[in-house]
């Protein structure tokens with residue numbers, strides 16, 4: 001678990017994080033959502049040590065990252081896997097060399113043990129045999145999977161993922177989300193994902209943190225978000241047609257009523273649905 005307590009960070013006179021307190025849970029996809037400029041990236045960068053917070057605490061399994069020596073911070077960094085936008089693979093290195101990189105940095109294993117581990121993680125992301133390929137030879141989805149393989153090669157306790165679906169088509173995005181969720185559950189990883197993708201919110205949002213102007217405005221799961229009465233959150237999610245429709249669908253399933261609203265085209269959606277949304281009554 002990562003416990004974040006009253007985290008504050010500003011630049012010059014501008015407060016960006018204004019006292020964020022939240023726990024990130026193991027074995028779960030913890031999603032950070034919010035409008036552009038709400039502080040999600042600054043928050044992530046504080047958590048991984050790329051920014052020094054002005055105040056507050058970040059406890060990794062009880063160890064306060066903000067107050068550790070450089071040497072002790074390195075111990076925690078070993079437990080952190082990261083997957084950045086664009087996968088951040090080294091283009092001049094093969095897949096295998098990209099994945100070995102963290103092993104070279106953080107272990108003194110011999111070459112054959114490292115190669116065994118590379119093959120293990122490549123198999124886990126369904127890329128057996130891609131060892132000698134260069135990033136330019138891979139599709140966007142494959143690059144993401146190599147990025148995931150590299151992020152998990154050191155068996156991380158914590159996994160940070162920035163916009164996992166940027167640049168991917170919806171189907172590939174779904175597969176990448178599913179892979180991240182499976183790995184998170186399988187290895188009990190505390191996974192933190194910064195995302196704008198509302199499909200992901202619904203599919204893998206075990207724990208969702210909604211940031212608004214540098215503060216945690218709301219938290220809950222993908223079911224809670226549907227029923228949330230938080231006006232700011234609703235305004236934010238209703239900007240997405242997908243989530244608006246998903247919310248209407250869920251309401252319909254659970255209550256049998258479609259929420260009244262002139263501007264939603266839910267009735268048309270129902271008319272166009274291939275399967276009946278409500279099973280015909282047996283009476």
Ligand SMILES: Nc1ncnc2c1ncn2[C@@H]1O[C@H](COP(=O)(O)OP(=O)(O)OP(=O)(O)O)[C@@H](O)[C@H]1O
Pocket residue numbers: 011016034035036037038039040041042043
């Ligand atoms: N290094 C920096 N120096 C000064 N201000 C910064 C710095 N990094 C971020 N900021 C400011 O902090 C605020 C929050 O930025 P941040 O990148 O965290 O937003 P975000 O929620 O991640 O947005 P997006 O969804 O567009 O990525 C912005 O006003 C930004 O200008």
